[in-house]
Amino acid sequence: MNAPVTSALSSLHGHFAALEFDGITLVLEQAALDDVQVLEDRARSGGRAGWFTLSADHQELPLLALDRQLRRLPTIGADRRLAAVLRLGEERLGLACRSLRMLRDATLRLEPLAPCMQLIQSPVLGLTELNDAVAFVCDGQQLAAIAAAEVD
Amino acid sequence: MQTRATAVIAPYAPGRFFALPPVCSVAVLDEFTPIEVPAAPYYCNSLLRWQQQLLPILDLASLIRALPAAQIGRRYVLVAAYQVREFAPIQHGALMIADLPQMIPVTDADASALPNDSDIWPEISVSCFRHSGQPVPILDPALLFARPLS
Numbered sequence: 453m454n455a456p457v458t459s460a461l462s463s464l465h466g467h468f469a470a471l472e473f474d475g476i477t478l479v480l481e482q483a484a485l486d487d488v489q490v491l492e493d494r495a496r497s498g499g500r501a502g503w504f505t506l507s508a509d510h511q512e513l514p515l516l517a518l519d520r521q522l523r524r525l526p527t528i529g530a531d532r533r534l535a536a537v538l539r540l541g542e543e544r545l546g547l548a549c550r551s552l553r554m555l556r557d558a559t560l561r562l563e564p565l566a567p568c569m570q571l572i573q574s575p576v577l578g579l580t581e582l583n584d585a586v587a588f589v590c591d592g593q594q595l596a597a598i599a600a601a602e603v604d
Numbered sequence: 605m606q607t608r609a610t611a612v613i614a615p616y617a618p619g620r621f622f623a624l625p626p627v628c629s630v631a632v633l634d635e636f637t638p639i640e641v642p643a644a645p646y647y648c649n650s651l652l653r654w655q656q657q658l659l660p661i662l663d664l665a666s667l668i669r670a671l672p673a674a675q676i677g678r679r680y681v682l683v684a685a686y687q688v689r690e691f692a693p694i695q696h697g698a699l700m701i702a703d704l705p706q707m708i709p710v711t712d713a714d715a716s717a718l719p720n721d722s723d724i725w726p727e728i729s730v731s732c733f734r735h736s737g738q739p740v741p742i743l744d745p746a747l748l749f750a751r752p753l754s
Contacts, residue, residue: 476640476642478642520642521640521643521649522642563658565644565660566648566659566660566749567749568645568648568697568749568750568752568753569644569645569660570644571643571644571752573643574642574644575643576641576642576643576644579651579658586639586651586658588641588642598643
């Protein structure tokens with residue numbers, strides 16, 4: 453049995469990117485973001501359900517769209533006009549977003565998730581408030597990994 | 605001589621009750637807007653904004669059944685207070701409930717075995733008593749909210 457723990461607030465300072473889609477906002481360290489691409493009509497079906505491709509810098513990037521529970525969607529909604537390009541090991545992966553904001557020299561108040569809400573494979577490191585709304589501070593690598601994970 | 609105490613009981617599903625010591629039962633809310641948390645366990649995947657805090661909302665019915673439960677009929681949340689150890693700061697979590705809690709007297713003669721419908725009861729309960737013919741586990745909120753549940 454795991455021992456109960458006390459939660460504690462802390463703060464993060466640096467450059468961040470706030471990705472918004474399906475009504476949620478995820479905050480990543482800006483270093484986790486490799487590039488930003490405008491989607492327009494450039495996303496094409498990638499052959500596997502829920503996988504798309506995007507041509508960027510003479511390369512074909514895998515592109516995914518997630519819902520608010522970070523599950524892969526079968527289609528990319530018309531409101532997702534941007535792709536946040538994340539690193540997954542040596543690979544790059546596009547994540548379709550509705551909006552993307554850069555938070556430069558920002559100090560974020562980080563509140564840990566209650567232990568009962570934590571899952572080992574979750575990319576969510578904690579909570580913060582952006583413009584009076586809750587945003588979820590995430591590990592970029594883990595987010596890319598959970599997006600690309602085979603769920604079947 | 606029998607010990608007599610008071611317990612707060614609340615239904616986590618229609619006709620199924622848990623109990624808390626009165627000191628742990630802090631507030632009941634009937635109007636709240638849960639904030640969904642991505643990639644969280646199905647039994648605890650939303651937050652309650654309460655007194656400048658963001659509290660986990662735990663659905664005991666889902667946890668016990670090991671399945672996402674239909675939330676029809678559970679219209680309140682009960683805010684529970686706990687400490688992970690003596691002199692530690694008081695923390696809070698919220699439990700979904702189907703109806704308003706009641707305070708009832710409990711004596712030693714009411715002691716009972718835990719319900720046998722889930723392996724989770726021994727992990728989250730400190731004791732159990734019988735009320736209206738049914739076992740009612742007495743929960744320790746620290747065991748529910750302050751550690752990952754198996």
